[in-house]
Structures are given as structure tokens and as C-alpha cells.
Amino acid sequence: MATSVLDHAPATHAKAPTGIWSWITTVDHKRIGILYGATAFLFFLIGGLEALFMRIQLMKPDNHFVSAEMFNALFTMHGTTMIFLGVMPLSAMFFNYFIPLQIGARDVAFPRLNAFSYWVFLLGGLFINFSWLINAAPNTGWFGYANLTENQYSPGINTDFWVLGLQILGVASIAAAINFFVTIVNLRAPGMKMLRMPMFTWMSFITQILLLLAFPVITIALVFLMMDRHFGTHFFLPEGGGDPVLWQHLFWIFGHPEVYILILPAFGIVSEVLPVFSRKPLFGYTAMVFSGAFIAFLGFGVWSHHMFSTGMGPFADSFFALSTMLIAVPTGVKIFNWIGTLWGGSLQMKTPLYFAVGMVAMFIVGGLSGVMHSSPPADLQQTDTYFVVAHFHYVLFGGSIFGLTAGAYYWFPKMFGRMLDETIGKVHFWLMFIGFNVTFFPMHFLGLNGMPRRVYTYPAELNFEFWNRIQTWGSLLLGFSMLVFIYNIWKAARKPADAPADPWRGATLEWLIPSPPQEFNFGTVPPVGSSTPAWDLRRANGGPLPEPKPESGAGIHMPRPSYWPAVTAIGVLGVIGSILFTHAFHQWYFITITGAAILIYGIYRWAFEPAF
Amino acid sequence: METSTGTLRRLARHVPAVCLLLLLGCAENYPQTTLHPRGDFAHLVDGLFRTTVFWALIVFVLVEGVLVYAILKFRGRPDDPEPRQTHGSTLLEVAWTIVPAFILAAIAVPTVKTIFKTSDYATGDVVQIEVIGHQWWWEFRYTELGVVTANEMHVPVGKTVNLRMTTYDVLHSFWVPQFAGKRDVFPGRHNPLWFKAEVTGTFSGACAEFCGEQHARMMFRVVSQTQEEFDAWIAAQRVGSPLVNGGRIAAADSTVPADTTRPAAPDSLQQAGLALFNSAGCIGCHSMVGAATAGVVRMTGPNLSHVGSRGTIVAGFLPNTPENLAKWLSNPDSVKSGTLMKLPRKLTDAEIATLVAYLRSHQ
Numbered sequence: 001m002a003t004s005v006l007d008h009a010p011a012t013h014a015k016a017p018t019g020i021w022s023w024i025t026t027v028d029h030k031r032i033g034i035l036y037g038a039t040a041f042l043f044f045l046i047g048g049l050e051a052l053f054m055r056i057q058l059m060k061p062d063n064h065f066v067s068a069e070m071f072n073a074l075f076t077m078h079g080t081t082m083i084f085l086g087v088m089p090l091s092a093m094f095f096n097y098f099i100p101l102q103i104g105a106r107d108v109a110f111p112r113l114n115a116f117s118y119w120v121f122l123l124g125g126l127f128i129n130f131s132w133l134i135n136a137a138p139n140t141g142w143f144g145y146a147n148l149t150e151n152q153y154s155p156g157i158n159t160d161f162w163v164l165g166l167q168i169l170g171v172a173s174i175a176a177a178i179n180f181f182v183t184i185v186n187l188r189a190p191g192m193k194m195l196r197m198p199m200f201t202w203m204s205f206i207t208q209i210l211l212l213l214a215f216p217v218i219t220i221a222l223v224f225l226m227m228d229r230h231f232g233t234h235f236f237l238p239e240g241g242g243d244p245v246l247w248q249h250l251f252w253i254f255g256h257p258e259v260y261i262l263i264l265p266a267f268g269i270v271s272e273v274l275p276v277f278s279r280k281p282l283f284g285y286t287a288m289v290f291s292g293a294f295i296a297f298l299g300f301g302v303w304s305h306h307m308f309s310t311g312m313g314p315f316a317d318s319f320f321a322l323s324t325m326l327i328a329v330p331t332g333v334k335i336f337n338w339i340g341t342l343w344g345g346s347l348q349m350k351t352p353l354y355f356a357v358g359m360v361a362m363f364i365v366g367g368l369s370g371v372m373h374s375s376p377p378a379d380l381q382q383t384d385t386y387f388v389v390a391h392f393h394y395v396l397f398g399g400s401i402f403g404l405t406a407g408a409y410y411w412f413p414k415m416f417g418r419m420l421d422e423t424i425g426k427v428h429f430w431l432m433f434i435g436f437n438v439t440f441f442p443m444h445f446l447g448l449n450g451m452p453r454r455v456y457t458y459p460a461e462l463n464f465e466f467w468n469r470i471q472t473w474g475s476l477l478l479g480f481s482m483l484v485f486i487y488n489i490w491k492a493a494r495k496p497a498d499a500p501a502d503p504w505r506g507a508t509l510e511w512l513i514p515s516p517p518q519e520f521n522f523g524t525v526p527p528v529g530s531s532t533p534a535w536d537l538r539r540a541n542g543g544p545l546p547e548p549k550p551e552s553g554a555g556i557h558m559p560r561p562s563y564w565p566a567v568t569a570i571g572v573l574g575v576i577g578s579i580l581f582t583h584a585f586h587q588w589y590f591i592t593i594t595g596a597a598i599l600i601y602g603i604y605r606w607a608f609e610p611a612f
Numbered sequence: 613m614e615t616s617t618g619t620l621r622r623l624a625r626h627v628p629a630v631c632l633l634l635l636l637g638c639a640e641n642y643p644q645t646t647l648h649p650r651g652d653f654a655h656l657v658d659g660l661f662r663t664t665v666f667w668a669l670i671v672f673v674l675v676e677g678v679l680v681y682a683i684l685k686f687r688g689r690p691d692d693p694e695p696r697q698t699h700g701s702t703l704l705e706v707a708w709t710i711v712p713a714f715i716l717a718a719i720a721v722p723t724v725k726t727i728f729k730t731s732d733y734a735t736g737d738v739v740q741i742e743v744i745g746h747q748w749w750w751e752f753r754y755t756e757l758g759v760v761t762a763n764e765m766h767v768p769v770g771k772t773v774n775l776r777m778t779t780y781d782v783l784h785s786f787w788v789p790q791f792a793g794k795r796d797v798f799p800g801r802h803n804p805l806w807f808k809a810e811v812t813g814t815f816s817g818a819c820a821e822f823c824g825e826q827h828a829r830m831m832f833r834v835v836s837q838t839q840e841e842f843d844a845w846i847a848a849q850r851v852g853s854p855l856v857n858g859g860r861i862a863a864a865d866s867t868v869p870a871d872t873t874r875p876a877a878p879d880s881l882q883q884a885g886l887a888l889f890n891s892a893g894c895i896g897c898h899s900m901v902g903a904a905t906a907g908v909v910r911m912t913g914p915n916l917s918h919v920g921s922r923g924t925i926v927a928g929f930l931p932n933t934p935e936n937l938a939k940w941l942s943n944p945d946s947v948k949s950g951t952l953m954k955l956p957r958k959l960t961d962a963e964i965a966t967l968v969a970y971l972r973s974h975q
Contacts, residue, residue, distance in 0.1 A: 068825050068949050141822050147799065148782040148824055153747075238800035244783060245798060279688065284700035309785060309820075310796045311803040314731040318724045325716040329709060336708040337700075339679055346688025346695045357683060364675055368668040371716070375723040377730050378661045380793020381646040381654075384785060384820040450644025450789045452820045455828035459929070462816065463641050 017561075025561035027111035028519055032118050033097030034415065039122055040089035046129065047081035048479060050074045055439075055475040058468050061460040071456035072139040073158070077132075079142030080162065083262065084169050085125045087400050091265035092121075094407055095180050095204050097415060101510035101517065102198045104189025104525040109182040111559045112606060113175055119569030120172035127577055128165030131158065138162035141454065143255070144225070146236030146247035151229050160229065160580050167222050168576050170215050177211035180204060189509065191528035195289065198508045198531060199282055202289050203268030206296045207261050213300070214257035221250035230582045245310060252303035260299045262396055263363075264292060266403025267334060270356045273406050274338055275532075276504050277353035278345025284337040285531055291330035291337075298327045308376040309383050317376040324374035331367055335360060350504070351425030355406035358433055362398025366391055369444065384454075387447025393440045405432070405485070410504065412489075417497035417515045424488040431481035438474025442467040501548050507532035514548050520558055523551035564606035571599025644789050644816040650836075651791035651807040652772075653730060660719075660726050667715050730793070734774045734806035739767065743777040743805075745784030745797045747823060747952060748830035749914055749927040758856040759849040760899070762914030763832045764922045768842035769812050775805040780910075785821035788834050794820045809836035814923065825950035831928030845921075848975070852901025852917050859899070859907030885970020888963055893956030901974065913953065920975045926951075937968045 026032060054074050057065040066074065096114065100107055108114045131137045136158045140149045149159050184205045188197070197205070224235040225247070234240025236247045275282045282288060304312060304320040312320075338360050347353065369391040373379040382388060412420050451464050458464045502511040510517070511534050512526055530536055538545055574595020581588035649658045688695070742753040752765045767773045777786055779797040787794035791807040809815075819830035837845065850856050886902065889895065895905045897913035905911065919925070922932050926948055930936040941964045944953040959967070 068828065072822075072825060072827075139825075145783060145822070148822070153782050153824060238798070278686070278695070279692075280695050280697050281699055283698065284705050287700065287705050309794050310798070311731075314728045317727045317731065321723055321727065322720055325720055328716060329712055332712040333705065333709055335675065337705070339675070339682055340698075340700070340704065342679075342682040342686060344695055344698065345686050346692045347683065347686050348690060349687060357679070361676060361679055364672065364679075368672055371719070372661070372664040372668055375660050375664055375719060375726075377657045377723065377726040377793060378664060380730075380795070381657050381661065381789060384794065384822075448646050449642035450646060450816070450818075452787070452818050452828075454822040457828055459831075462644050 022561065024566055025563045027107070027115050027559050027562060027565075029096045029100050029108045029111065029114060030415070030517065030519075030521075032114050033093045033095075035118050036089050036096055036121070037093035039118075039125065040086055040093060043081055043085035043125055043129075044087075044090065045482065047078050047086050048482060050078040050081065052475055052479050054078065055472040057456060058458075059472040060469070061462075061465055062457050066456070068456045069139060072141075072454070073137035075454055076138045076141050076162070077128075080128065080138065080166070082396070083142065083258070084166065085121075085128070087262050087396065087404070088173065089121055090404050091204075091207070091262070091400075092117075092176060094200070094265060094269065094404075094411070095176070095207075098411060098510060099180055099183060099201055099204055100187070101414075101513070101521060102201045102508050103184065103187060103192060104509050104522055104528065105183065105187035106521050106556070107559065108179050109186060110179045112562050112565045112611070113179050115562070116565035116569055117172045117176035117179065119566045120168060120175070120572050123569055123573040124165055124168035124172060127168060127573060128161055131161040136161060138165075143251060144247075145251075146225065146228075146244040147238070149225060149229075149247075150237060157580055157583070160226075163222050163226050163229070164576050164579055167219065167226070168573060170219050170222075171572055171576075173211050174215050174219075177208040177215070181208040181212065184208070189525045189528050192533075195286065196528060196531045199271035199285070199288055200265070200268035200508075203264040203271070203292050206292050207264045210257045210261050210264070210296050210299065214254045214261065217250055218254035218258075221247060221254065224250075226579060230579060245307075248307050248310065249303070252306045253300070255306065256303040257296070257299045259392075259395070260296055262400050263403075264296070266359060266400045266407075267292065269403045269407035269410070270338065270359050272508070273352045273356040273410050274341045274360075276410075276506050277348045277350060277356070278342050279348070279505065280341065280345045281507075281532055281535075282337070283340030283343075284333075287333055288337055291333040294330040295327060295334075298323060298330070302327060305374060305376075305379070306383075308373075308379045321374055321376050325371065328367065328371050328374070335364060335367070348504075350409075351420065351422055351429060352406045352410035352504070354426060354429040355402050355409060358429065359399055359402035359406060362394055362402060362436070366394030366396075366398055369394065382447060384452055385447035386443040386451045386453060389453055390440050390443035390447060393436075393443070397436060397440070402432075411510075412492070413499035413503050414510055414515045414517070416492070417499045418492040418495050419499050419503060420488050420492050424484060424491070428481055428484045428488060431477060431484060435474050435476075435478030435481050439471050439478055440474075442471050502534070502545070505538075505544075507535045509533055512537070512545070512548060514550055518550060518553060520553050520556040523553065523556070559611050560609075562606065562609055564602050564609060568599060568602030568606060571595050571597075571602050575599055644818065646789040649790060650810050650813075650815065651788075652810070653792035653805075653807040654790055656726050656729060657793050660722055663722055664719055667719060671712075671715070731804075733776070733804040734772045736772070738772045738774040738806070740774050740776070741765065741767075743775050743786055743797070745777075745779035745781070745786070745819070745823070745830075746914075747781050748819070748826040748948075750784075750786070750817075750819075750830070750832045751914065753855065754846065754849075755855065757846050757850070758853050759846055760854055760909065760915045761849060761918070761922075763924065763927050765817075765832065765834045766842055766845045767809050767834060767836050768839045769809045769836045771839070772806055772808045777803045777805060782823050783821050784819045784823050784830065786817070787820040788815055788817035790815050791834065796821050809834075812836045812838060816928075818928075826948055829927055829929045829948050831924075833923055833928055835923070848921065849918050852906050854899050854907050854909045854915065859901065859905075879969075881966050881969040882973045883970075885966035885968070885973075888966055889970060892959070892963075894967075896956075897953075916971060916974070918974050920972045934968050934972060937971060938964050941967055 053066060057063050057071055136156055138158045138161050140154055140159050144162060184201060227233040228235055234242040236242045236244045271282055271288060302320060302324045304316060305324045308317060373382045409420055409425055446464055446467050499515045501514050513522060575592055578588055578591035578595055649655045740756050742755055744751040750763050753760050777797045779799050783796055783798060785794045785796045791809060792805055795803050795805045797803055813836055815834045817832045817834055819827060852859055889903055895903055897911055899905045899908050899911050899915040901917035924930060925932050925937060926940055940947050941959060944951050
């Protein structure tokens with residue numbers, strides 16, 4: 001069943017094509033993965049710069065480095081960028097590149113849909129960031145609480161960029177989630193039962209389910225808000241019978257699973273890296289699978305812990321407090337199993353292991369502060385202060401970014417055939433680790449000592465200056481560590497592509513094929529009898545496997561390149577983005593109609609284009 | 613042996629407390645800290661916080677300790693033999709599922725108890741205050757005592773104040789960390805909060821829910837004073853309050869002590885200020901004793917009656933000095949960009965001087 005569809009089609013390319021057109025028309029999951037990674041990394045750097053500007057502004061009391069409006073735009077765009085344009089698509093890079101490789105597939109189930117997801121993501125990201133150029137960047141927070149986001153209080157198009165941009169990005173996320181879900185369910189290699197899947201694929205699989213269930217909720221919420229802003233409804237306007245609290249419920253029913261969408265792929269990466277560099281299997285594989293699934297399931301039952309200060313009443317507060325505390329149990333199981341994996345191993349102290357262990361160490365801190373504000377009365381002092389900022393940076397930076405960076409060092413040789421430098425990698429780790437902690441740990445103190453979030457400045461008499469200064473220096477160090485990373489990539493790019501197929505003694509299928517893999521991935525898919533098939537083969541061989549030779553690929557038929565996904569993506573941008581002009585431009589619907597025409601024509605040509 | 617183990621155990625008991633002290637050490641220096649509660653609500657929260665910190669520190673030290681130990685202990689070389697291939701341990705995995713559950717239960721029980729203590733309005737002998745959030749300032753109405761004021765709440769020490777809170781525009785969150793946790797306010801709804809100040813003094817508060825451009829400058833003060841001082845303050849603030857007698861100054865009011873703080877006869881500068889206040893457009897937004905809007909309860913801007921008695925102006929941002937008032941009146945937008953305080957026209961320095969004298973005279 002697994003390799004069936006793609007084998008029977010009639011065309012192939014002897015050599016991978018080059019040039020920009022080949023990237024625009026590509027449907028190869030590996031190239032799309034690289035596109036995702038490069039784009040997301042650029043957005044990630046932009047989001048980081050936004051953070052640095054905020055840190056400079058907060059360095060001293062009553063500072064005037066940026067204006068209040070600029071600061072509000074910076075934190076709105078920093079949050080939006082890091083979540084939707086940084087961490088999610090960086091995870092998508094690994095989904096794209098490694099899910100098919102890890103399950104022994106030739107591509108994803110719907111290669112052109114995959115390209116479409118990327119182009120929609122790119123256009124959505126450019127759309128939101130275009131607002132900077134016309135001085136209309138969103139400034140009402142990444143959470144967009146109604147009724148501040150309604151016309152009356154935010155009359156500019158700033159908020160429209162945010163509402164419509166997220167809507168566009170949602171299209172990309174849902175399309176990609178369907179694609180990976182179907183890929184994992186249908187295209188696994190023979191013998192790879194669900195409970196033999198690599199842990200990264202498992203956590204990615206759970207992430208896709210979360211995406212599929214959570215994104216429709218934010219879609220609806222954004223449609224409501226768009227209707228309020230542009231078409232005279234009042235879903236969130238109390239004067240019209242609406243309720244701003246409804247927005248909060250809808251937003252967080254999406255928003256809390258979103259947190260797991262951001263962290264579960266990193267959990268998966270760490271669960272790959274720790275066993276490989278400990279040279280022993282993941283401790284408690286089954287418990288890891290089910291704890292991940294349990295976290296995802298509970299993730300839909302805890303959203304109101306973001307709303308303890310709204311006065312929901314004692315029963316709702318108690319329910320959401322207990323469900324939130326409960327989620328600490330499977331999370332604890334993961335952490336203990338990671339330590340169990342390291343325990344008794346033969347630790348190979350390479351850069352990916354540094355970042356993976358760093359992730360575990362930092363996530364513990366974020367998890368514990370999370371338990372601290374799972375208690376609603378205690379949270380009344382912590383929510384909307386820097387304590388919470390500290391908490392979620394420990395889980396999203398200390399967790400997700402450290403995990404993704406571990407993945408970058410781990411898989412870079414597979415993706416580009418070149419090793420990243422180990423010494424620079426360790427310098428990168430220590431700078432990032434120290435910079436991260438100096439930036440974010442003092443935020444615990446500041447929050448508990450009364451510094452609210454989202455303030456563009458603070459008065460001197462509240463004594464917040466000392467820690468803010470230290471944090472700003474820490475953030476500059478953190479920013480510098482990114483330059484070290486970029487230097488490492490630049491240095492690797494200038495070296496010959498001579499990385500072996502399996503530089504780390506990997507356990508999963510991707511390490512059995514050349515680095516980088518050929519377009520068709522596997523000439524023949526090896527048998528899978530456990531969750532560590534590469535180790536099985538190695539053991540059967542009594543030592544290292546011979547370096548795999550490039551295969552001719554004769555008789556293997558890969559899908560044809562197509563530019564219709566990109567055209568269709570432009571149609572999506574036109575239809576959704578045109579709403580931006582309803583206030584300014586009376587003939588706005590001509591843009592909508594043009595966009596719809598492009599969209600429909602793109603889908604039509606796509607549908608009737610031969611896939612192979 | 614016996615004693616040394618006992619000593620060790622006693623010392624070990626203090627480890628979390630010592631860590632906590634290090635964490636909280638400098639809290640005294642922070643006027644807006646949550647770590648030095650001065651009210652009963654804040655004490656309830658603080659007790660819970662300390663319980664969670666206690667457990668969090670224990671777990672932190674143990675788990676990070678084991679992690680670091682494992683990293684140091686199990687380092688291998690590339691050519692080392694394959695370590696023992698363990699796949700898991702049911703006993704261990706069950707243990708580290710159950711033990712955290714017990715720790716969480718130790719947090720959950722006091723949590724739920726405290727939730728039920730802190731969710732509703734206070735009852736009994738309380739001072740009733742309506743709190744209304746505005747972009748970007750706070751309005752306080754003592755409905756039963758007949759006082760309307762802004763950005764400076766006075767409370768009697770040792771007596772529970774019961775807050776009934778709402779907003780006239782976007783969401784805000786009322787937060788005086790040393791007295792109580794924060795609570796959000798919503799248009800068209802009322803949310804409860806209460807606290808009893810344990811000491812006298814002036815305490816910092818802030819808006820804690822992002823509410824637009826000047827969220828950062830939506831601060832306020834809570835002045836906790838003795839019952840006598842509080843009664844005197846109420847009596848002074850009642851003079852010309854829109855909630856009393858339609859804003860007309862009452863000759864005698866039996867519920868409060870006699871008014872002893874009525875300003876001396878206004879001088880000519882203050883009279884010019886009053887005339888300007890009435891003619892230049894200030895009354896479009898502000899209630900003011902003695903002005904045309906004295907009796908209007910709901911206005912766009914803060915009630916300025918007795919503004920001279922407040923410690924700060926511009927929502928807790930600037931000390932209430934003649935210089936700051938003049939600075940504010942000469943160009944509000946340069947002091948607080950985006951403020952809804954709009955001057956109808958540019959005022960001359962001479963005009964500002966009259967307004968400052970007039971406003972300052974209203975103690």
C-alpha cells in the first residue's frame with residue numbers, strides 16, 4: 001500500500017533541475033521544506049529584531065527610543081511573527097523534509113497541495129509585514145482582544161492586516177495539516193505500524209490533528225471580527241448585544257492547542273536526538289506516544305486558564321485549574337523519559353545533543369512556572385505581568401527554538417550534504433543558552449514585583465530599571481548568538497558537500513540514503529521491523545553500513561512541476577486581502593472578483609493538469 | 613549520629629525557604645510588588661503562591677540535578693561499546709506518573725479552597741466603590757458616600773472595600789498588587805473584587821490588560837488611611853460632588869462631618885481660571901465643582917473636583933505640581949501621545965497659569 005500511487009506514473013527527471021523557475025514550480029517535498037525553512041528563518045530574524053527594539057526601549061524608564069504606537073506594533077508583530085511566521089513554518093520545514101523520509105515515502109500524499117501551502121504561507125507573511133512599509137502595522141496584540149480590535153477603538157487598517165493575514169496563513173496551515181495527516185496515515189513503508197513510527201513523525205502527526213481541530217476555531221473568530229469591522233455585525237460589541245468575552249473563548253480554544261502545535265514538533269525532535277546521541281532507544285516509547293496524545297487531547301480542555309482574571313466564577317475557575325494541573329502529568333512523563341533515555345547511555349557530546357538537553361532543561365523551568373499559574377488565585381497576581389512573559393519564553397524559546405535548533409544541527413547534513421562546524425555549534429549553544437537565561441530569567445522577578453506586560457515604558461520609581469537593563473544586554477547576546485549560527489551555515493555552504501549518509505549513527509530511515517537524498521528518496525524502501533530500522537540493519541550487518549550509492553531512479557516516476565499552486569495562492573491572497581480596501585476604496589469588490597477569478601482558474605488548471 | 617541527621621533534616625527543611633528568601637530578597641524595594649502583601653486578598657493569594665513555589669523549587673532542584681548528573685556521568689566516546697539497550701521500565705514510569713499527581717493534588721486542594729473564597733463580592737460592613745475603566749484613566753465612585761474621583765482611591769485601613777467594576781470603553785484590568793490580585797473589567801458587565809488594607813500608606817496600581825496606545829500610562833494610587841482621615845477626605849470630596857445634591861454645594865449634610873476644607877475666597881487668577889474653564893471647552897468633558905457641569909455624573913474625562921488634593925495627575929504618571937499641570941495643559945499629546953484629552957485650542961501661557969491656579973485651589 002505504502003509506495004503504490006507514485007510508482008505507476010509515467011515520467012522522471014534524470015537530474016534535479018536548477019534555477020529560480022524550478023523552485024517556483026517545485027512539488028518536491030524536500031525543496032518545499034527548504035523554501036519553508038529559508039522563509040521562516042528570515043521572518044524569525046525579523047521577529048527577533050522587533051524584540052531587540054522592544055528591549056532597547058525598555059532598557060531605562062521613560063525611554064523614547066520608540067513611540068507608544070510603535071512599541072505596541074512591535075510586540076504585536078513580534079508575537080504574530082514568531083508564532084505564525086517563525087516557529088510554525090520552521091516546524092513545517094521539518095515536517096516537509098523529514099516526514100516522508102522517516103516513513104519511507106517518495107513524497108507527501110498531495111505534492112501540489114504542499115506547494116500551495118508554502119505559497120499561501122509566503123504571501124500571507126508578506127501581506128502582514130507589508131503593513132510596516134505603509135506605517136500601518138497591527139498594534140492590538142497577537143491575541144487581538146475585542147472590543148479594542150473593533151472599528152470604534154482601532155479605526156485604522158492596522159488590525160485588518162492582522163485579521164486578514166492570519167486568515168490567509170490559516171488556509172496554508174489547514175491545507176498542510178490535511179496533507180501530512182494523509183501522508184502519515186497512508187504512505188508508511190511496509191512494516192511500519194503506527195507504533196513503529198519515529199517519535200518525530202508521531203509528534204508531527206499529533207500536531208496535524210491539533211492544527212485541523214484548532215484552526216477552524218480561529219478562522220470563525222476572525223470571520224466574526226472581520227464582519228464586525230467591515231459589514232456592520234456586532235459579535236463582540238456589547239452595545240449591539242455581542243460579547244467581547246466570546247472572542248476570548250474562541251481565541252483561546254484555538255490559542256491553547258496552538259501552544260502544543262508549537263512545542264510538540266520540538267518534543268519530537270528531541271525524542272529523535274536524545275536516543276541517537278545516547279546510543280540507546282527512547283526510554284518508554286509507548287508512554288511517549290500516549291503522553292503526547294494525552295497532552296494534545298487535554299490541550300482542548302484548558303483554554304480558560306488564559307482567562308482566570310476575567311471573573312468566570314468559581315466552578316469554571318476550578319475546572320480549568322484542575323485540567324491545567326492534570327496536563328503537567330503527561331508533560332512530566334515526557335521529561336522523565338528523556339532523562340531515562342540519557343541515563344546509562346554512551347553520550348556523544350555533539351551540538352544536537354547540547355541543544356536537545358538545553359531544551360529539556362529549559363522546558364522544565366517553563367513547565368514549573370506553568371504549574372504556578374495554573375492556580376487561578378495565584379494567577380491573578382501573575383497573569384499579564386512579565387512573569388507570564390518569562391514562562392512562555394521558557395517553553396517557546398527554551399522549548400521550541402532550542403528543540404528546532406537541535407533539529408537544525410541534527411538534520412543539516414542530511415538536507416545539504418554538509419556538516420555544520422562542531423566548535424562553532426557549541427559556541428552558538430553556550431551564547432544562546434546564556435543570552436536566553438539572562439534575557440528571560442529576570443522577567444520572573446520583574447513580573448512578581450509588579451511589572452505589567454505590554455507597557456512601552458515604566459516610571460523610575462517602580463524600580464524596574466535594574467533587571468530591564470540586564471535583560472536588554474542578555475537579548476543582545478541572544479541576538480549575537482544568531483549571527484554565530486548564520487556564520488556556521490555560511491561556512492558550511494562554502495565547504496564541499498561531503499557529508500556521509502549517516503554522520504550520527506541514526507536510527508531512522510532517512511539515514512539510510514545519501515545526503516542530500518535524491519529526488520525520489522528511496523530506490524527501494526528497506527523493511528521496517530521496529531521503531532529503529534537503521535539500527536536493526538546495522539546490527540544485522542555486524543557494524544556500520546556501507547555508504548549508500550546514488551541510484552539511477554530508472555522506472556521511478558515523480559510528480560511533474562507545476563506553477564498552478566502558486567497561481568492559486570495568489571488568488572487566495574486577492575480574495576482575502578481585498579477586504580482591506582472596503583473602507584478606503586468603493587470598488588474594492590473588483591479586487592475580490594479578480595482574486596476569485598484567479599483562484600478558480602488556478603484550481604481548474606490544477607485539477608486538469610496531469611500530475612505526472 | 614542521631615543529632616547530626618536531625619540537624620541535617622532540620623537544615624534541609626529550610627532549603628526551600630532560603631531559596632525563596634533569595635528570590636524575594638529585594639521585593640521591599642518594589643512599590644508594586646506582589647511579594648509583600650498588605651491586604652487580606654493578597655495574603656490569600658500569596659499563601660498559595662508560596663505553596664506552588666515550594667513544590668516547584670523541590671521539583672526543579674531534583675529534576676535538573678538528575679539531568680545534569682546524567683550528562684556528566686554518562687559521557688561516552690565514539691568508539692565505546694554499545695550501552696545496554698533498555699526500552700523502558702514500567703515501575704519507574706508508573707512512579708513518575710503518580711508522584712507528580714500527588715504533588716499537584718497538594719496544590720489543587722488549597723487552590724480550589726482559595727478560588728471559592730475570592731470569587732464573589734464581599735459582604736457585611738464594607739465600603740462600596742464602583743470602579744470604571746476609561747482609556748486611559750480610572751474613575752472611582754463611592755456611591756453610598758457620594759464621592760466621584762479619579763486615579764486615586766482612598767480606603768480606610770482595616771475595613772473591607774468592595775469593588776464593583778466595569779468599563780465605559782475597552783477592556784482593562786484593575787490591579788493593586790499589594791492589596792489584591794487583578795480583575796478584568798468588561799463593558800456592560802460588573803466584576804467583583806475586594807480587599808482590606810492592613811496598613812496605612814500610598815500604594816501603586818496599574819491597568820494590567822492591554823487597552824490601546826497608552827496602556828502603560830493608566831496607573832493609579834490607593835491611599836490607605838485611618839478611619840478619621842478617610843472620613844475627613846470623604847467630607848471634603850463630597851463638596852460639590854455630582855452624586856450629592858446634583859453637584860450643588862450642600863449647606864449641611866448630617867452623614868458626614870462638617871466641611872472644613874472649603875477653599876478660601878478665590879483670588880482673581882483663580883476666577884479667571886474658572887471663567888476659562890467654563891468658556892474654553894473644558895466643561896465639555898470634565899465635571900467640576902462650581903462649574904457648569906458640577907452635577908453631571910457621566911462625562912468623558914475625569915471629574916476634576918478637588919483635583920488639587922490628588923497626589924498625581926495624568927493617571928498616576930506625573931506628581932501633581934503646578935509645573936507638571938502647566939506642562940500637561942500646554943500640550944497633552946506631547947506628555948501622553950494619543951490621549952483623548954484634546955485642547956479646544958492652543959492655550960497661552962497666561963491662560964494656563966490661570967487654569968493651574970484654579971485647579972490647584974480645588975483641594
